[in-house]
Amino acid sequence: MEEYAREPCPWRIVDDCGGAFSMGAIGGSVFHSIKGYRNAPAGHYRRLIGSLTAVKTRAPITGGNFAVWGGLFSAIDCSLVYVRKKEDPWNSITSGAATGAILSVRNGVAAMAGSALIGGVLLALIEGIGIMFTRFSAEQFKPVDPTQMPQDPQQLPPKPLFGGEQTSNSYQ
């Protein structure tokens, strides 16, 4: 049920932006609390203060950067859905690459190409893993050929009296 709970397209941008912001802010809190603790001067109290200060100043910035990434990604994704009239993994991969390129547009063409490559490969990995999971989980719902199903054991021919291995493979 959770899988079907995604927003329809224009609102998906807001949704993804919020999800990315939460991810970045919570992850940034953990990351910067550790980093601030390690970077602070000696003494437990000072380390805690340093950790808290780092979280307060840096975690929202991390969250904001994530939010920009998520919002832009989702906006491009929705635009591609609108233009191409279909939803497939190529939308995600393309929008990942385009997001990477757009966010490093001030750093020159080479940096844009690099970021686009990283974004595209990352999203291709994510999509690939998703497809793989779907395929594995779909395997157990595969329709079974009724002629290959195991039959009622009461109607099977009796075991041969001195037989060793049974050669029939219709029970598998």
Added chain:
Amino acid sequence: MRTFKVTRMRTCWLGNIWILHVTKFVFILANFTQSFPFNRSQMMNSKQDPGGIFGGYGMGDPNVGLAGSPNSGALLSPLHPYLNVDPSLVGPGGAEYIFPEGASKTRGRFEMAFSQIGGSVFAGGAVGGANGIITGIKETAAAQLTGPVRRTQMLNYIAKQGASSAQALGVVALMYSVFGVIISKARGADDELNTLTAATMTGLLYKSSAGWKKCGRAGAVGFGLAAVYCLYTSKDRIKGVLSSKGYDSL
């Protein structure tokens, strides 16, 4: 596999909507035929019945509304007689929706959380950006900047103020959502108390490192905003309570 899932979702959704529309249409039809001028006298006869907006159905006459009964005529019930039921007698009034089994009638806090956080981030960015435009115009005019320098400075103002207010609002929304989800999961209920508690705790946490005074003030602001919101969202219920009290005193 992916396309299969998407199509399945859409059909489900469409199916729900379709049922909804059909139900609504049936009720509209029933309502329309009931308020047709030919039946005016009959409605007047059954005035004392608690019929609601769907018109009174004469309780004394079991044949009312049934096709072929002598005093109803063909116009009164073109529908199947079993559909000619006052819906307010069957269930509570209000909009009638069909929900999947086990699903709650509104989305829970967790389902709403990401949209709310994202909306807050967007709103903060918009407000901060507008603020940045105003500040930028003032500051660049005061510094007598022109051309590309002014443009770059304006962009800096807009981006910086937009980002900072988007971050601030987003963090507030994130705290509120986290508190709200935790409280509603812990209590197993989702009501106004959760909203008030979560908002107060958000205010306290947001200013928790700024001293007791500011912390308390932020908590009070959170509580006040939540109280206003709760009053606004439940104004119909409050009205109902007040009016029923008036009846009691009479």
